[in-house]
Each structure stands twice: as C-alpha cells, then as structure tokens.
Amino acid sequence: MDRNRKRSYLWNHFTIIVSDPKYVTCNTCNIRVSRGSENPKKQTISGLSSHLKTRHPQITEKNDTSPAAENSDSNSENDQQVPNKRKIPFLLFDINSKKQRNELLQSTIPGWVETSSKIDTNSEKGQKFHKSIFEMIILDLQPWSIVNDPGFLRHHAPIAPNYEIASEKYYRSMLNPAYEKVKDAMQNLLKKKKCRNSFNLS
Numbered sequence: 678m679d680r681n682r683k684r685s686y687l688w689n690h691f692t693i694i695v696s697d698p699k700y701v702t703c704n705t706c707n708i709r710v711s712r713g714s715e716n717p718k719k720q721t722i723s724g725l726s727s728h729l730k731t732r733h734p735q736i737t738e739k740n741d742t743s744p745a746a747e748n749s750d751s752n753s754e755n756d757q758q759v760p761n762k763r764k765i766p767f768l769l770f771d772i773n774s775k776k777q778r779n780e781l782l783q784s785t786i787p788g789w790v791e792t793s794s795k796i797d798t799n800s801e802k803g804q805k806f807h808k809s810i811f812e813m814i815i816l817d818l819q820p821w822s823i824v825n826d827p828g829f830l831r832h833h834a835p836i837a838p839n840y841e842i843a844s845e846k847y848y849r850s851m852l853n854p855a856y857e858k859v860k861d862a863m864q865n866l867l868k869k870k871k872c873r874n875s876f877n878l879s
Contacts, residue, residue, distance in 0.1 A: 686738045687725045695777045701725065705733055796840045806840050811851045821845045 691701040691710065698717070700709045710728045712720035729736050796803045814823060823829050824842050833842060 685722055685725075687722050687729065690729065690733075690736060691725050703728060703732070705736070708732070796837070798841070798843065803840070806837060807843055807847070807851070810842065811848050811855070814848060815852075815855075821849055824848060 690704050692704060694700045694702055694709070699713075699715050699720070700711055702709055708728070710724050712722070712724060714720050796806070798804075798807070810824065813819065814821065822845055824845055830842065833840070
C-alpha cells in the first residue's frame with residue numbers, strides 16, 4: 678500500500694478513510710472508492726485509476742499539477758541525495774485532523790469514547806491532563822506528533838474518555854513558557870546558593 682502511494686500520482690487525488698481503510702475518498706467529488714480487500718497486502722489501486730478515467734478524464738499522470746505531486750517529486754530528489762535516510766515502511770493510519778481522530782476511536786474502540794460532558798480545556802482538570810502529556814513528551818523525548826498516533830489515542834481514551842487531547846501545535850506552544858519558568862527557578866536557586874556561599878566565607 679505505501680509503495681503504491683509513493684509511486685503513483687493517483688494518491689495525489691485520493692484520501693484513505695481512517696475508519697475503514699479498505700476505502701478511499703476522491704478529493705475531487707468525495708465519492709468512496711474501494712481498494713478491493715480488507716487485507717492491506719491485497720489492496721490495489723486499480724479502482725482508483727478506473728474512477729479517474731471514468732469520472733475525471735482530465736486528470737492524468739502527465740498533466741497532474743497538484744501540490745502533492747510537486748512535493749512528491751521534491752521528496753524523491755531529497756531521498757536520492759540522502760540514500761541512508763530512514764523511512765517508515767508502512768503506515769496503517771494517517772491522522773492529521775480532529776475528525777480523523779474521532780473516526781479512529783469510534784471505529785476501533787466503540788463505547789470507550791463518550792461525546793458528552795467533555796472536560797473543559799481551560800479548567801483545572803483539563804490543564805492537568807495537558808500538563809501531564811506535555812511532560813511525558815519532554816521527559817521521554819517523544820515527537821510532538823505522538824498526540825496523533827493511534828496507539829497513543831487508544832491508550833488514553835479508556836482512561837479519560839471525556840478528555841479531548843489537544844493538537845500538536847497546542848503542546849508545542851507550552852514549550853517556551855515552561856522553559857522560562859524552569860530558567861527563572863534555576864536562576865533563583867543559583868542566587869540563593871551564591872548568597873549562602875558568600876555568607877559562609879565572611
């Protein structure tokens with residue numbers, strides 16, 4: 678599946694449906710198109726090709742001018758320049774939005790996620806949850822994108838079903854304030870230590 682996504686221009690015009698990866702959505706007309714099998718190893722892109730030829734004949738590999746196509750070409754050049762660059766061999770889910778998060782949780786762990794009485798992000802309890810996730814990312818040297826990982830979302834959903842994990846951007850925004858707070862604390866600690874040493878010397 679991932680190889681086809683990298684090699685074929687077709688993936689510039691379709692998006693995998695997170696809640697049902699057997700299907701994709703056409704980015705032009707929003708119609709669902711099957712990839713033929715529930716098994717990722719048996720899925721094909723023939724249905725995608727047939728859909729474009731039938732519904733959007735103006736879209737071909739030669740005249741594909743989508744931004745995704747340009748980025749794909751650029752990435753291919755970069756990969757050639759850095760042959761030892763680490764690549765992720767297989768992506769089961771590609772989650773980039775709040776809607777896709779909800780689809781994933783509702784389809785893989787039904788009944789675990791409650792949609793009512795959500796914890797207010799700005800409440801004391803909500804801030805404690807956000808701080809806990811932020812500290813985990815920093816202490817474990819995790820990437821900010823971990824908040825979009827399926828395993829991470831599944832782990833947190835049953836623990837706090839009414840808590841909505843914030844975006845990657847939100848946790849990034851917590852870094853500078855945390856840094857300034859730690860820096861001030863360290864400076865005050867050093868000042869106190871310096872004062873005590875001066876007092877002892879006198």
